[in-house]
Amino acid sequence: MFGEAQQDRKPLHMSRSEPALAHLYRACLPMMKPGFFVSAALAASILLAPLGTGVDGMAAHGGEDYATLEKLGAALFDDPSLSMNRTMACSTCHMQAAGFSDARESDKVGRDVSLGDDGISLGDRNAPTAAYARFTPPFSRNAAGEYVGGQFWDGRASLLEDQAGGPPLNPLEMGMPDKASVVKRLRENPDYVAAFGTQFGKDVFASDDTAYAAMTKALASFERSDEFSTFDSKYDRFLRGKEKLTDQEELGRVLISSTQFTNCNTCHEIRGAKGLEDGLFTNHKYFNIGVPANISVRAVNGSKPGAVDLGLAQNPEVAGDAAQRGKFKVPTLRNVAVTGPYMHNGVFKDLRTVVLFYVKYKSKKPSRQINPETGKTWDAPEVPENIAMAELTSAPALDDKRVDAIVAFLKTLTDKRYEHLLPKEDGQAKVPPAQPVSSSVTPKAP
Numbered sequence: 001m002f003g004e005a006q007q008d009r010k011p012l013h014m015s016r017s018e019p020a021l022a023h024l025y026r027a028c029l030p031m032m033k034p035g036f037f038v039s040a041a042l043a044a045s046i047l048l049a050p051l052g053t054g055v056d057g058m059a060a061h062g063g064e065d066y067a068t069l070e071k072l073g074a075a076l077f078d079d080p081s082l083s084m085n086r087t088m089a090c091s092t093c094h095m096q097a098a099g100f101s102d103a104r105e106s107d108k109v110g111r112d113v114s115l116g117d118d119g120i121s122l123g124d125r126n127a128p129t130a131a132y133a134r135f136t137p138p139f140s141r142n143a144a145g146e147y148v149g150g151q152f153w154d155g156r157a158s159l160l161e162d163q164a165g166g167p168p169l170n171p172l173e174m175g176m177p178d179k180a181s182v183v184k185r186l187r188e189n190p191d192y193v194a195a196f197g198t199q200f201g202k203d204v205f206a207s208d209d210t211a212y213a214a215m216t217k218a219l220a221s222f223e224r225s226d227e228f229s230t231f232d233s234k235y236d237r238f239l240r241g242k243e244k245l246t247d248q249e250e251l252g253r254v255l256i257s258s259t260q261f262t263n264c265n266t267c268h269e270i271r272g273a274k275g276l277e278d279g280l281f282t283n284h285k286y287f288n289i290g291v292p293a294n295i296s297v298r299a300v301n302g303s304k305p306g307a308v309d310l311g312l313a314q315n316p317e318v319a320g321d322a323a324q325r326g327k328f329k330v331p332t333l334r335n336v337a338v339t340g341p342y343m344h345n346g347v348f349k350d351l352r353t354v355v356l357f358y359v360k361y362k363s364k365k366p367s368r369q370i371n372p373e374t375g376k377t378w379d380a381p382e383v384p385e386n387i388a389m390a391e392l393t394s395a396p397a398l399d400d401k402r403v404d405a406i407v408a409f410l411k412t413l414t415d416k417r418y419e420h421l422l423p424k425e426d427g428q429a430k431v432p433p434a435q436p437v438s439s440s441v442t443p444k445a446p
Contacts, residue, residue, distance in 0.1 A: 088173070
């Protein structure tokens with residue numbers, strides 16, 4: 001990890017069992033594959049970072065940093081050795097420098113979905129930001145019978161601990177075959193062995209299940225830390241009377257807050273448990289809003305012909321409930337302007353396109369039925385049943401002035417440390433163009 005955002009976080013040191021240069025080399029391996037790209041700014045940050053500090057979340061570690069469960073979790077979050085080819089950490093797809101989203105690009109799908117540890121596998125869903133995830137309630141059903149909370153787009157992991165245990169064993173992600181293999185990697189590091197004994201007791205490695213559960217608890221502890229949720233965006237500063245919104249941003253705030261001019265607030269609730277000051281801009285519920293399939297991803301990720309992502313209906317706790325087909329969890333809008341692409345499958349690249357996607361449900365203008373990214377009519381919903389038409393059509397259509405105002409306000413939800421990533425007026429992020437990074441070295445499984 002790197003940049004201004006790291007000033008409040010102590011660097012994680014190198015394990016005594018590993019040479020520093022070897023660790024740095026391994027940290028860069030995920031970006032050293034044919035067809036894989038990172039921005040020049042991101043690549044420079046990685047290569048120029050001093051040894052002993054975090055590198056895009058792939059850091060070297062030392063025992064003194066494991067004094068708390070949170071610090072142990074930070075080390076695990078950054079450790080690529082917990083993946084099959086030792087090339088992918090949690091922070092590979094959830095980079096702190098990119099709003100805890102995946103800023104890597106491939107020549108086939110851009111940032112739409114993430115590249116796996118093997119340098120080949122591609123998933124079907126966009127990696128959501130891990131920021132502010134600690135405030136998501138456990139997966140449950142409310143008094144109205146609606147599903148609420150849980151981690152991932154479909155809520156299949158009820159708690160952060162459950163979520164943390166998923167990626168290491170996912171063949172499309174970190175690719176480890178079983179818990180025993182992960183625990184074996186943990187035991188390779190004497191600092192981990194000592195820290196786990198301190199935090200969980202001397203018998204923590206007596207069984208693989210116990211050790212694996214301990215790992216997920218440490219990861220969840222880190223993800224619940226303030227490092228993931230700073231509440232210091234321009235909007236937060238506005239609430240505290242420290243900064244003013246522009247007229248355009250204020251118009252956007254009013255529009256999103258209203259039920260008369262938009263219906264955004266129905267799902268992206270502004271208020272949190274304490275009121276406005278901890279608002280996450282989500283009600284943590286599930287809706288089908290008619291998102292089309294990402295055809296470009298499906299063409300290259302090995303999906304079977306006719307494959308359909310059923311969203312919530314694929315959650316084992318919900319399986320068989322046809323009324324949940326096509327529903328996905330309402331995401332937080334915090335840092336939304338710097339964590340695209342958008343929707344559960346990364347099908348839309350620009351934030352303004354997302355706003356216009358909602359507008360098309362309310363407008364009869366022919367121009368509003370055109371996807372600005374393709375110049376063609378909006379693609380059909382991947383799952384045509386269960387679309388939340390009542391919510392999508394209950395407010396009037398928006399003109400360009402109001403669309404732009406909403407986009408402007410959404411940018412104010414960006415944490416202070418990510419404001420330098422905000423797009424320019426032309427929609428392009430303030431970073432140099434992505435540059436290819438390649439290597440003749442192919443990582444091998446141990």
